[in-house]
Amino acid sequence: xxVKILSQKYNPLLKRKEVVFEVDHSQExxxxxxxxxxxxxxGLLKTKVDLVHVxxxxxxxxxxxxxxxxxxxxxxEQAKTVERDHIIARDTxxxxxxxxxxxxxxxxxxxxxxxxxxxxxxx
Numbered sequence: 001x002x003v004k005i006l007s008q009k010y011n012p013l014l015k016r017k018e019v020v021f022e023v024d025h026s027q028e029x030x031x032x033x034x035x036x037x038x039x040x041x042x043g044l045l046k047t048k049v050d051l052v053h054v055x056x057x058x059x060x061x062x063x064x065x066x067x068x069x070x071x072x073x074x075x076x077e078q079a080k081t082v083e084r085d086h087i088i089a090r091d092t093x094x095x096x097x098x099x100x101x102x103x104x105x106x107x108x109x110x111x112x113x114x115x116x117x118x119x120x121x122x123x
Contacts, residue, residue: 001025001032003040006067014082017045017072023057026064031057034091037068045072053083053091 002024010017021041025032034054042049057068073079080088 001028001036001040003037003044005041005044008045014071015074015078016082019045019070019072021068021070023066023068024064025059025066029064031059031066035093037070038091041070041072047072050076051079053079053087055087 004022004024005019006022007020008017019041021037023032023037034057037054037057038049038052041054042052045052051073053071053073055069055071057066059066071079071083073082
């Protein structure tokens with residue numbers, strides 16, 4: 001995977017770098033995951049992985065080259081304030097998602113013995 005930054009500009013209002021990048025994923029054969037892209041972009045931008053959020057990644061038709069957009073924020077708080085919730089959810093590792101979204105299992109009350117007898121009679 002080779003990541004190349006095509007353009008980069010700083011947005012002082014939102015306190016972030018807005019980056020357009022290109023990924024050559026001909027060796028892997030599939031589009032690179034968002035987590036790998038975040039790690040690579042953080043290295044290229046010399047910032048922490050938590051501050052980088054990948055907006056979109058699209059593979060060009062018939063090629064092994066993807067073009068995408070990402071934002072690198074100044075602080076984690078600024079990222080949480082500005083970035084949309086579904087983008088943050090996409091960019092979090094699956095282990096963190098599993099911990100945050102633990103389903104609350106509701107216990108169903110056991111059916112009363114009378115109900116079971118009625119069901120058996122009906123069949």
